[in-house]
Amino acid sequence: MNKVNGSAVSRKDGRAKVTGTATYAAEHQIPNLVHGYLVTASIANGQIKSIDTSTAEKASGVIAVFTHKNPPKIFKPTNNFMTSKIYEARLPLSDDKVYYAGQIVGLVVADTFERARHAARLVKVEYATEKPLIDPAKATFKEAPSMFGEGMKFQKGDFTTGMASATAKMEVTYKTSTELHAPMEPHATIAQWQGSDSLTIYEPSQWVMGTQRTYAELFGLPKERVRIVTPFIGGAFGSKAFPWPHGILCAAVARQLQRPVKVVLTRAQMTANAGHRSETEQTIRLAATADGNLMSVEHDVKSCTSLVDVFTEPCTGITPVMYAAPNLRLKQELAVINTGTPTFMRAPGENPGLWALESAMDELAWKLKMDPVELRLKNETKEHQRKGLPFSAKAFSECLRFGAEQFGWKDRPFQVRSLTRNGKLIGWGMAGSTFPGGRGAASAKVRLLPDGTAHILTAANDMGTGAYTVVASTAAEVLGIPVEKVRVDLGDSLLPDGGLAGGSMMTASLLPAVMSACQEVLKSAKAKTAEEVFSSLRQSGRAAVEATASSAPGAEGKKWAFQSWGAHFCEVSIDEEIGRLQVTRWVSVMNIGRVINAKTAASQVRGGVIMGLGQALMEECHFDPNIGYPVVYDLATYHFPAHADIPRIEVAFVGEPDLNFNPAGVRGVGEIGITGVSAAIGNAVYHATGKRIRHLPITPDKLL
Numbered sequence: 008m009n010k011v012n013g014s015a016v017s018r019k020d021g022r023a024k025v026t027g028t029a030t031y032a033a034e035h036q037i038p039n040l041v042h043g044y045l046v047t048a049s050i051a052n053g054q055i056k057s058i059d060t061s062t063a064e065k066a067s068g069v070i071a072v073f074t075h076k077n078p079p080k081i082f083k084p085t086n087n088f089m090t091s092k093i094y095e096a097r098l099p100l101s102d103d104k105v106y107y108a109g110q111i112v113g114l115v116v117a118d119t120f121e122r123a124r125h126a127a128r129l130v131k132v133e134y135a136t137e138k139p140l141i142d143p144a145k146a147t148f149k150e151a152p153s154m155f156g157e158g159m160k161f162q163k164g165d166f167t168t169g170m171a172s173a174t175a176k177m178e179v180t181y182k183t184s185t186e187l188h189a190p191m192e193p194h195a196t197i198a199q200w201q202g203s204d205s206l207t208i209y210e211p212s213q214w215v216m217g218t219q220r221t222y223a224e225l226f227g228l229p230k231e232r233v234r235i236v237t238p239f240i241g242g243a244f245g246s247k248a249f250p251w252p253h254g255i256l257c258a259a260v261a262r263q264l265q266r267p268v269k270v271v272l273t274r275a276q277m278t279a280n281a282g283h284r285s286e287t288e289q290t291i292r293l294a295a296t297a298d299g300n301l302m303s304v305e306h307d308v309k310s311c312t313s314l315v316d317v318f319t320e321p322c323t324g325i326t327p328v329m330y331a332a333p334n335l336r337l338k339q340e341l342a343v344i345n346t347g348t349p350t351f352m353r354a355p356g357e358n359p360g361l362w363a364l365e366s367a368m369d370e371l372a373w374k375l376k377m378d379p380v381e382l383r384l385k386n387e388t389k390e391h392q393r394k395g396l397p398f399s400a401k402a403f404s405e406c407l408r409f410g411a412e413q414f415g416w417k418d419r420p421f422q423v424r425s426l427t428r429n430g431k432l433i434g435w436g437m438a439g440s441t442f443p444g445g446r447g448a449a450s451a452k453v454r455l456l457p458d459g460t461a462h463i464l465t466a467a468n469d470m471g472t473g474a475y476t477v478v479a480s481t482a483a484e485v486l487g488i489p490v491e492k493v494r495v496d497l498g499d500s501l502l503p504d505g506g507l508a509g510g511s512m513m514t515a516s517l518l519p520a521v522m523s524a525c526q527e528v529l530k531s532a533k534a535k536t537a538e539e540v541f542s543s544l545r546q547s548g549r550a551a552v553e554a555t556a557s558s559a560p561g562a563e564g565k566k567w568a569f570q571s572w573g574a575h576f577c578e579v580s581i582d583e584e585i586g587r588l589q590v591t592r593w594v595s596v597m598n599i600g601r602v603i604n605a606k607t608a609a610s611q612v613r614g615g616v617i618m619g620l621g622q623a624l625m626e627e628c629h630f631d632p633n634i635g636y637p638v639v640y641d642l643a644t645y646h647f648p649a650h651a652d653i654p655r656i657e658v659a660f661v662g663e664p665d666l667n668f669n670p671a672g673v674r675g676v677g678e679i680g681i682t683g684v685s686a687a688i689g690n691a692v693y694h695a696t697g698k699r700i701r702h703l704p705i706t707p708d709k710l711l
């Protein structure tokens with residue numbers, strides 16, 4: 008396995024993060040700063056009849072109060088993924104309607120946070136309330152629109168004949184609950200204007216240049232007049248790629264007031280106003296021959312969006328990728344309900360999609376009396392059945408085989424309720440894992456300095472993934488210097504475009520640019536190593552030599568499908584008397600091309616497994632069916648795993664560098680870890696108890 012494993016240098020930003028010196032958006036010290044506090048709707052559907060701001064305006068320290076009656080000037084952006092996406096198409100305060108509970112209906116600006124918060128509570132709003140539609144069971148589902156130009160509907164072969172000719176058939180429906188991103192760092196924006204035509208935004212951003220373009224469009228500026236600063240991000244998981252209404256409003260009022268304004272969301276506000284993963288209902292129909300060859304796969308998905316934008320949880324994306332079947336049919340439907348807008352959340356689509364498909368594969372294996380690893384090996388597909396292209400550097404079967412070996416899978420009794428330990432039921436489960444390999448254009452600058460250090464500058468970002476570290480080690484390798492001698496600056500739109508940290512794309516996009524820039528700087532100095540350049544700098548008295556390089560995907564995507572693979576194996580221990588479930592053992596084997604940093608890559612997989620464990624066992628955001636308000640509003644009411652919930656997670660990597668994909672041979676690892684986790688746990692629960700639980704999370708009440 009050594010051929011794919013890179014070094015294991017520790018995080019460049021680790022010390023800064025644990026000692027509190029890493030500066031997050033809300034922590035930037037800006038002179039003359041004032042504080043905005045959101046006023047949010049207490050109903051989920053209706054209209055504002057009256058809004059009285061007079062008491063709030065008179066409160067101590069209050070500078071201004073904004074509502075739909077005096078909205079600050081904001082232009083409508085094109086709201087396109089590639090140019091200027093905002094998370095919610097409706098601009099804040101743009102009408103008197105309430106589309107979901109917690110929607111922003113005002114902003115109070117005061118000299119301190121506490122005074123702004125106090126005055127926000129003095130704003131009196133009267134509503135004409137209508138009954139909200141919250142329950143998807145009562146909603147109307149329609150065919151989902153396409154995303155990124157790709158339709159959601161797909162069919163190949165003759166599904167009906169495939170179904171009829173098979174021996175083993177099944178139709179099952181799985182559900183997932185509304186989930187929240189719940190990053191440690193709350194959403195926050197500081198907006199500082201220099202006059203009316205130059206704006207600096209401090210905001211956690213997974214996409215520095217995208218956010219720059221969007222704010223530029225929102226305020227009618229050339230993008231060069233907007234600077235985005237985001238050196239550190241405390242977790243994002245998809246919720247910090249584009250501006251949300253609170254950030255837009257913050258920037259708009261800062262311009263009008265000509266004062267720097269800071270808006271920080273409370274945990275309760277994050278629940279309503281910063282995205283979530285929609286609940287899903289998925290029906291899977293499988294048909295197979297008696298010896299386990301899949302004949303037909305059908306996947307019908309329902310998810311929900313808001314009244315103010317369209318987002319489909321794209322679960323059918325994985326179905327043509329996982330297993331070969333001559334007949335395949337996909338359907339994706341969407342309904343509109345009175346919630347905030349759902350959005351990308353770690354492995355959007357792949358994650359809930361694999362919960363359904365990998366649970367169904369387990370059910371089929373039991374039906375066929377086949378080992379679930381065998382069933383998967385038997386049906387592996389060499390090509391992407393939708394694109395009709397072969398996979399590049401695919402090692403899914405190695406993940407399955409090596410994972411089974413590491414876990415000791417061959418000792419699993421093929422019978423439910425057959426393992427016990429200390430009076431508890433023990434179950435073993437497994438599931439496959441996948442995520443597409445994505446890559447975009449990126450640029451980086453390198454500077455070699457006479458003090459013997461190299462400085463890499465790029466407007467990429469590190470949301471906790473290890474980007475600082477892999478950029479440093481890649482530069483060190485090409486330049487032939489120790490990693491400690493490399494300084495990395497990220498997260499500032501003044502630097503060359505570092506690409507998007509989304510869709511697990513950053514490493515594959517950025518490292519080829521870093522490699523090129525480092526090769527370029529040596530070439531331009533006619534040197535073989537950086538040491539030669541350093542001594543020539545010292546002799547000549549020059550300050551630095553530098554080079555900038557860009558890298559982008561070429562035509563390889565027409566020849567190959569790029570996809571990462573994995574397999575999870577786990578053990579659960581269940582006390583049936585009280586419904587207590589403990590995950591006691593975990594093995595994940597991943598195939599992500601070349602592993603740049605064995606330590607940070609394994610951490611990404613572990614983080615994904617932990618988040619998947621939360622999804623499997625505890626995470627759910629309920630809405631009050633009558634008033635439509637989320638009844639989850641902080642990190643005490645939104646349960647996610649604590650250390651005591653997590654076993655030791657063994658992570659291994661297999662496969663070859665994916666050099667068809669990019670010169671670094673790397674595919675991203677940010678999202679794949681979460682995919683398949685909940686299915687592996689559900690499958691282990693079945694093995695332990697004989698109960699097939701098809702609705703996540705698997706809370707104690709479902710195990711009694």
Ligand code: MOS
Nearest residue numbers: 245352353509510
């Ligand atoms: Mo990811 S959900 O593309 O940040």
